Amino acid sequence: MTELLISAFIKNKDDLKNHKVRQAYGTMGGAVGIFCNILLFAGKLTAGILTGAISITADAFNNLSDAASSIITLVGFRMAGRPADKNHPFGHGRIEYISGLLVSLAILLMGFELLKSSADKIFRPEDIVFRPVSIGILIVSILVKFWMSAFNKKVGNLIDSEAMKATATDSLSDCIATTAVLGGMLIFKFAGINVDGYVGILVAGFVMWAGFGAAKDTLSPLLGTAPDVELVEDIQNEVLDNELIVGVHDIIVHDYGPGRRMISLHAEVPYNVDILEAHDVIDNIEYHLMHKFNCDATIHMDPVVTDDEETNEARMMVEKIVKECGPELSIHDFRMVEGKTHNNLIFDLVVPYECDQEVGDITTYIRKEIRRHRENYFAVIKVDRSYI
Ligand SMILES: [Zn+2]
Ligand SMILES: [Zn+2]
Structure with a gap:
């Protein structure tokens, strides 16, 4: 199935180094996620209404939140790719983080609402009705999520995308949530005990946990994080590769989203070299950094007395x-x-x-x-x- 989707939707599917091909994989992954999750939402919402079980309804909204995240990721990706303009000379890369933050807040809010409704069902239990079709919907849902997990894992490994690997893990935890809902319904059918409210709280907890994690992931890059250790080492090595430079310090990396980096650093040069010659070397390094790391680079010269x-x-x-x-x-x-x-x-x-x-x-x-x-x-x- 995965192979079939890849062959049908991706041109040059083996050219994995190509940015456009990777983007096509990402778009296909997002589209599959949105399609499956909306279908699961519709199915479970119907089952929830038929049975009157809050746990099934909560699980339906769990899938809706996944669909919403995928939509925002796709739309955010498009908007973030918009080129820089007069009012936003640093580009629009951070829109991706802001849209992600908004979605995670919406998911948290939804999780809280589900929590409240579920608690309500514990204190004022309402009758639920057992419907075989709802059991069928839940079983199909677990199978679909299993497949989605395998799909995202495979494509995520193929294009080495952390986001898709995270979706794979999320799909697996959704399997657990739905299994709990199914278990609750079977307990009701065969033991006659109504645990609907408790299972609802469990699923609401899943939803809120996912929202919390997503909020954390988008807040850090908005506030500004330290750059990767490897990136800093690469920059240092690139600068120190020049004979004239005797040291590097005060490296600062500003990240305005993918492909929008600004780097500044201090390069130490011997105090007695010709200033025009030193400036020429510094200009060349700035140029190299710009091309190698796809960034803007500014280098400040520090003269050092070595003799x-x-x-x-x-x-x-x-x-x-x-x-x-x-x-x-x-x-x-x-x-x-x-x-x-x-x-x-x-x-x-x-x-x-x-x-x-x-x-x-x-x-x-x-x-x-x-x-x-x-x-x-x-x-x-x-x-x-x-x-x-
Ligand atoms: Zn300095
Ligand atoms: Zn200059």
Whole structure:
């Protein structure tokens, strides 16, 4: 069946590296999801009305919420692809996250309504009617969701899509929910016990859990997350590949959605190279980054003194003190300004968020240690929090 769908709807189905082909797979997956879920919703809503069971109705809305998510993903994908314009020079990539957030809020609200109705059925039970056709609908529904799980897993692995693999897992958990509903109906039929309200609460819990997870997934990229470690390493390697560059720091990656990245970083160059030559190298690196990572890149040049004995010694001393204070700490942009009575050591100190010491305590310690080693050295420290 999966093979049949792929052959029927996807041209050049083996050209998986092609962006357009991958997009076609994604669209087909979404369309199959919407079609199946709306059918399941209609079937279960009918069964819910026929039997009067809130658990079946809740399960129907569980499938409707899946259909809504798929629709938003497809529409959001289209809107996010709209090119940048005068009012939105960063493009429209984040629409995908915003639409996802709206849908997850709607799902949460729906889950809460189902929870309320189910609780109501526990305190004021109403008669439910056993209908063989509703059992048939539930069994078919479980089978369809099993197939959807396998389908999404297969296509998800084929095009390596996290979203489709997540849908596969979600379909499996829907199987469990529907099995519980089926079990509740069978208990009613054969033991004469009405557990409809309790099963309804269970299904409402499923719906709310899914909504909560989806909200979390879309909120993070909206607030801005740290970039992938591999991406940062790739950027560093690309920049350091140039002989002139002796160090990189202060990398910031802004992500405005797929294909809309802005990168800025500081590149350290020896203080005595020709400024025109250095600028030329920097421009070339910006150009390379732009093409390799499909981004805008801005590089700030930091001159470093590499051939002064006293500066080198002072920097090594400060680096040692900083590492003693905390192995996760690092410094950059080190300069020494010599004066009549004392020398100023000016540098930036990077304190990562995972460091549990107080920033004030760290700087006080470093200042004190530096003065203990060399009485005429003053530390001028600027504290950076890491963006990577
Ligand atoms: Zn710098
Ligand atoms: Zn320039």
